[in-house]
Amino acid sequence: MTNRAKNSTLKAVLEVILYDNPATQDEIADKLGLTRRYVTKLLQPLIKEGVVRRAYILDLKKFEEFSEMFDEEKTSREHAGTFLIKDMLRDMAKHICRQFDMSFEALSQYDAEMADEALKLDYISNNMHEKIRSSVETVISINPYSEFSKTMVMGEVGYDLERIADHTCHIANFALQESDPIDEEMMETLKSMYKTARKMVNQSMDAFLDERLELKDKVMDYEEKIHELQKKALNNIATQMAEDDVMDKDRSNYYLSLSRVVKAFERIGDISIEIIDTAGEFYRNIPRTTTPERFRRTKS
Structure with missing residues (x-):
């Protein structure tokens, strides 16, 4: 061996x-x-x-x-606890990206069965986050010395990944619950939002896991692009609603659900920005709050 x-x-x-x-x-x-x-x-x-x-x-x-x-x-700035938990974060990031991919594939293919499978992956995402959370608490309880706040950061990133997984559920739910097709122009915009958000997740996690802080400029450029795409998508929805001859309850719910899908891509991008900002603080030894993340879950 x-x-x-x-x-x-x-x-x-x-x-x-x-x-x-x-x-x-x-x-x-x-x-x-x-x-x-x-x-x-x-x-x-x-x-x-x-x-x-x-x-x-x-x-x-x-x-x-x-x-x-x-x-x-491992890098010189890491200690044993963060090193072991990083592997768990790496595995969770791969799983979340798979959930994201499957959710969008279900949306683009109008595949309710695939959407249901993507939603089932969210249970695993939640379990992975719980394992990271409890592991962070275990490390701190065993070894509460100067690396305390840096160990806490691991729990924060795990929580951010769970939030990304939650937003992918809006995408899968649309494919599962809505039968009306998305028009071609709108689908192209959503595809661009998906590709942009997906790159943001990958690069923000690369920055955190591998100390690739130079990726921040790219991620910030992607953020600008995703906000432009969001504006385009919401304008498209508003135009469709204005031109719709029949606006019953089901049709109104369709537009509401589609707006949630657009918002989900934008929020995934925003969370990616939070992760890459956290990477900068982590590797540059910028002090962070030691308030446990479970007490700060007011943000979606």
Whole structure:
């Protein structure tokens, strides 16, 4: 086994210790599908150095001193807790993008079955956010030292990803609930909004996960574009409503739902801006509030 593969397996073992609080090495082995003997071999040097204490508590401060094996995968500004949670954020971002893609595909293809599948993905998104939230709290409770506010940022980005997932649900719900087709001009505008918002999500997360702060200018340009597209889309809706000969309750609901779709793309772009701003604060060591995000959920 290569050192890289061995390090990846060790990292998975440490994540189980950190987040699942196992009582025995058998529990760790069963969780990961490994042999107990191999788990023992991986942990032995860390137990000897006091990085892992029985019955399986990870001393993050000592782990930080011991983690040269991971240096090729983390920046110098990271410590052990943020390093492990970053992987969870990376996985969540990939999942959210899949949910976004499926939601828009359902909209563009008028595919109610696909829309329903996209909405089911939101349950996984919520669970991933909950795991990140609880992991942040665990890290802070184990290791409440100078990196406190930086660890809190991980929870903030997880919450931002959950908010993006929530807005994709408006897109999927339209495909699921509305039977009237979207006209060709409007669909082209929505397609441009989707592509722009999708790039914003990708690049903002690249900035946060890989310290690519130079991407901010591009993301800001995309923000300007998405606001222009939003204005165009809403004008299109207003024109259609004015020209509509029959404005019954169902038709009125159609326009309301379509407006929510337009707003969803714009909000996904805005949240992406928040993420890339957070990346700048994170890597430049700009102090952030330590108020837990669950007390700040007044913003959609």
